[in-house]
Structure formats: structure tokens, C-alpha cells
Amino acid sequence: MLAYIARRVLATIPVMLIVAFFVFSLLYLAPGDPAAVIAGDQATPQDVERIRASLGLDRPFVVRFGEWLWRIMQGDLGVSIFTNLPVSHMIAQRIEPTTSLMLITITLAILIAVPMGVMAAWKAGSWIDRGVMAFAVFGFSVPVFVTGYLLAYIFALQLEWLPVQGYTPLSQGFWPFLENLILPSIALGSIYIALIARITRATMLEVLAQDYIRTAKAKGLGSRGILFLHALKNAAVPISTVIGIGIALLIGGAVVTESVFAIPGLGRLTVDAILRRDYPVIQGVVLLFSFIYVLVNLGIDLLYTVFDPRIRY
């Protein structure tokens, strides 16, 4: 197992290199010019050229890519063109809000969606099942920003229970931290809850039709034991796969959620950087996201062995 983990971790290096090359190439080919953004509307073409030269953007692709790669290999993500701050510092500032948002969303989603999916499968065809499926369709259909605005309108503006926007670090108190993340997590989690609930239901329906479930029933095992000890454990592999895949969905959704609730996370950092063509920041964040995604997939693969002892690496 350890050898497998080591192999997988090592395999991330070529993956990250390929990602780095693609990110750099795409940004090189993409239209847009940070020098023009910096120079402003009154600047002459000559001013723009001088700024471009001062930023080193007039040098050939190979030289720029080589320098960037060399710095990356030394752990240096570079400096933001606009803020003049190290990209690693900007990411470090933003990683806590995004991680907090994602962790709370995932926890919330799993805690709500898995029991919902199990109950829907157990009571297949009943009003509970239809209710869960209706919720799932609703969750899928309503965009995150609409859910976000609705929640803010009801719980922040009308009821005044929670703040409209912002983020408070955990270090400044648990409740201030949590109150800022409740609405965003629900908004972001709605699609995720729908996705996991549907997959849980479908997988559970399949598992509940298996012979060993019938055997368990014949032995007189209670419903709770059958559902959660036997059926859910066997349904866990596809569910955890979906949770892993869903993290990519969550990263995309976080961009919108962070904008709606003014959370200073990595999603907003990415959007701001893209609009300004702040290349070092875009490259750094995309690399980080790719790395997280590779690690999440590795984690999910390892979880398979926990849920299904027949799986060996």
C-alpha cells in the first residue's frame, strides 16, 4: 500500500508539469494584456509598450516559460503583476476561506444527502422518495447565485439572523466564523446535496436488491442495521467516487458563491486575476487546484480499500 501511495504521489509530478505547460501556453495564447490594463485609458501605445517591457512580457515564450518553471521548481510561484505581493502569500491569505467553505459544504452535503438518499431508496416509490427526488431536481435546477440571493434576502435582510456578506477567520471566534459561512454553504451545497442524494439512492436501490440483503432480512436483522451496516457500506464506493468528482464541481461553484457572499477565497482571486490578466496569480492558483484535485482522487482511491476490502493496490 505504501509503495502504491508513493507511486501515486510521484505520478503527480509529471501531471503537474503537463498542467503547468498547458496553463502557461493557454495564457500565452489567450487575448488580453496586463500592460494595457495597468496603463489606463489615457495612456499612449508607447506607454503600454514600456510597461509591457518592464513586466518582461515582450520576451519569447520559451524564455518566460523556462524562467517560470525554474522558479516553480524552487517553490517560488512568482509575484502578482498588480499587487506586487508574492503569489504564495496571496494564496495563503485566500486558502482558509475557500477551504472552510468547501469543508463545511461537503460536511453539510454528506450529512444531509446520504441519509436522504438512503431513505429514498428504502421507501422507494413512497412520498418520501418522491419528495427527495423533487428536492434533487430543484437543487440541480436552481443556480447557486439564485439560491444565494434568496437565502441572503430571507435570512439576512428580512429576518436579520445572519450577515449578508463577508468572512471572519476562525482565529477571531467560532461563531463569527460560522455565521458568515452558513448561508454560502447552504447555497453552494444545494447542488451537491442533490447530486449525492440521487447517486446514493440509485446505488442503494441496486444494493438492496442483492441476495445478501434478503439473507440479512431473513436472519431478522433490523432495518437500521441492514441499511447502514450492510447496504450503505457496499454502496459507499460509487458514492465516494461521486463525492470526489463533485469536488471539482465545488471549486467551480465556490467562484460564484464567493462573489455573491464577498468571501475572499481562491475562487474570487482567480476571477479577479483572469479579468486583469495577472498571469502569475492565474498560473499559481490553477496549479494549486490541479494539485488538490490529484490529491483528492488519490484519497478517494485509498478510501475504496476501506469500504471494500477486496480492493487491493
Added chain:
Amino acid sequence: MKRRDILRGSAALAATAGLSAPAVSQGVAANRLLRFAPQSNPGSLDPVWTTAYVTRNHAFLVYDTLYGSDADLAVSPQMAAGHVEEDGGRTVIVTLREGLKFHDGEPVRAQDCVPSITRWWRRDPMGQAAAAATEEVTALDDRRIRFRLKAPYPRLISTLAKPSNGLYIMPERVARTDPFQQITDYTGSGPMRFKRDEWITGQIMVYERFADYRPLATGTPSLTAGPKVMNLDRIEWRILPDAGTAAAALQAGEIDWWEQPQVDIQPLLRRNRNIVVDVQDPIGLVSALRFNTLHPPFDNPAIRRAVIAAVNQQDVVIAINGNDPAGYTTGVGWFTPGTPLANNAGLEAFKSSIAAGRAALQAAGYRGEKVVFLGPTDILAPKAASEVMGDVFRQMGFDTDYQAMDWGTVLQRRSKKEPPTQGGWSALCTSFAGYDFLDPLVHSQVRGHGDQAWFGWPNVPRLEELRTQWLAATDLPTQQRLAAEIQAAALEAAPGIPLGHYKQFTAYRRNLTGVLKGIPVFWNLRKG
């Protein structure tokens, strides 16, 4: 673990959470703390390196200026005690007020001002003109700055008082930074100190009152002139990129002032009795269309003039700023309405008639060349103006290829001189601050110096001749006459078209008083 243990643990956790209030804003009385949502997230904090207006607004908090301009654009000393002219106006000596300090406690000296001036005037168009007129600028001693001019230059002091993207005084060590490189030290000279340790890009920027700042003892605060008295101890700029969220935050009292509420949200805010929606800057902005004069069809001035006939400025400004007449002006030429050089010369070319435009287009010999219109999607005013003008182009009969793209891409595309069918462009819309259209010295849209001109590169020698005459004119009537001639010539050659003037609205909580008109400044403000 038993259920009772969990409940006990939860209660303890909740109690702990309640005790740990946020450190941010702690210790500042509510009426001494202002939460402000700026128009955008300031990328750079160097007001010389970038001309972004949001960075300019930051700069007026952190840095002071030698001279200020009031709302009527009258100039008065600010850090300067005054100036004297010698040698028939060829030497100007500016003397600093006593007791001025930087945020690090060091005194402000003429040796700091000189590199601040020379760094700034390498980048700023108005500063460049002053630099060209100056033989040498030196510090005579700690308090006196001497300008030795090539010839008397009456615009020197008004240049130093420029209210937008002006001259900010930085410590010598900072001001010696190459103007094409960013500064990294934000030690300022203004009424508020920037708290770099609390800066989280994209979320919050914090300023605290600089106790050693010495405002002018007398005068009336107006725009950037007069005493800059701070009645606030702490200002937090909260970056709220989403308009809906900013509106909700203002209504809920989570912010006190939202710099630029979106047009479609303003009615909602106006209905709230706790919120004031008002024109922020009477100088406003001018929307403008620009042609690429290098390639057909807009290499033909008659075709460019045909578009003027079709333009209805009201359609454009209402699309940008809503239909509140307090928010826009039509019948606008190339100089900011309400300022000394604004005039009506050449405005008869505007017929506000698609039919007239179409007829003029046919008469001008349009042969169906493709028109590539660059339409930004993420900057509201240019987006609205582009959509209106794109439709005008189509109705006139142009073969219009309206290309929607983000602003960053527009900025890059507009610098391309290739033909429109090979990655170039034909027309675009943008907005300019009214401060940029005050006179021909700073005005980029009434120039005609070909390759050196603003994007679109019009070659109109007549415009350059008139500008030279205007620069030599010393009395206002002559300047006004020449400005009228420049405007008429600019509408005849039509390198671009003024599309109307609009004033941006701002929104703040009613308990905020003393909000000055003009660019958002924070002195004189009181929070009840």
C-alpha cells in the same frame, strides 16, 4: 460519549465563541469607523504606476498634494505654503508648510517632493507637458522647490494641483522608484495611514487616522482643496464585487457607503429611508466612440461623419446611467459640460436620425466593408454604450461584426493596427472622466498626431495646429475661442464621437454627513 456530554461540550464551545469577538474594528467607536465599498478592487496601490480611479481614491487618503483643486477647479495651496515667481515667470519657487510629516514620522522635505514630481511627470500627460516646459526642478533647501522653466508656463501650478491622477508626495526613497515599476513602500503624507498588515487583497483595506497630519488651519473643504480634517479614526474599504450583495450590505448597515451603485439597483436603494442616493461627482464622465482611422470604412472622414448624424446622445446616456435627468447631459461636445471650455461648436452635425445617417453613409460611398465593433461585457458604461452604438451601426446599414469580449481583451485588441478582418478593429466605445476633457492639454480625443495619437491613430494636422495655438494662449476668451475651433475641427474630422455626459450616483447611509462632491474623499465626513 453520552448525549449529555455532547450537549455540555457544545454549550462550552458556544460560550467560548461568544467571548472571542473579531479583532478587526475592535476599540474603535462606531461613529469613528467607516465601512466603504469602493468601485472595484484596487489591484495596485501605486497611483503613478496605474491610472485606475480606485487607486487614485486610495492615494488621496494616504498621500497629500502640494496644491488642491476645489469643486470649481480653483487652485489653492495644500502642502505648499505658497509660491513666488521670479525672472519674469521663468523661475517658480514653491515653499512647503512647516511641520509636515510622513507616516514614518520623518519630516516632509523639498528633497522628497522633487523626485515625487519627476516620477509622476514622466507618466502623466499633463505632467509631461509641464516637464517639457521645465529646464530643471531642484530642492533649494528642505522647504523650497525651484522650477527653472524654459519659458513662463502659466499652467505649472494648476498642473501640480491636478485633481485626478495628480501629484502625490512620497518619501524620497519611495519616489526614486522607476515610474514604470511599482512602489512597495506605502509610507504616505496624507491624513490616513494605510495598514498594510491588515490588507487582504480582494477583501479589505484598512486605513487609520494619522495623528501627526496637519490639515490647513483655514479654508473650506472642497474636492481636494481646503482643510482635510478627519473625523474618523478608521476606514475599512470592503471589496464587494457583486452589486446585489453590496446593495444588501448597505441596506443591512454592514457598510456605510457604496461608491457606485448600479443603475438597476438605485430605485431599490432610493426607496429605503435610511439611504441617500446622490450624484457624487458633478464633473462626471463623458462616453465616447472611437474609430480606427487606418482602415476602411473609417479611413473615410465622410463615413465617420455619417455616424455622427445618426447618434442620439440621449439613447446612450440613458442606457448607461438610467433615465433620471439629474444623471446625464446631452448636446455634449468634446469638453466637459459646465467647465470653462465647454461649447456648442459643430454640434449641429448631430441629427439624432438613423435615416439621416443612412443617407449620409450612402452619399459617402460606403462599399459594404466589414465593421468590427469591440463590445466589452464586464465594464458597465462602455458595455451599454457599445450595445446602443452597435445597434445604430446595424440600422445604418454597416456590415457589423459585433464582437463581445471582456475589457482586458478590448484593451489588447484596440492596440492592434492590423485590418479589422485580420484581428484588428473598426470602432469601440469607452468612457473618460470629465477631468480628462477639461482642456486640450490633457485631452486625448482631440489630437491628430497619427502614430503618436490615441488608439485609432487619426492624422489631422489641423487639430495639432489649433492645440499649439491653444497652448500659447494666455487669456480665457482666446482659449475658449480656440477650444470651439478645436471642437468644430474634431467633429469635422471625426476621429471619434462624444456620446453624452453622465454623472455617477453614489449611495450612503443617512447618518453619514459631510460627503463632499467630486471624487470620493473621506475628510469632512461625520458619522452619526
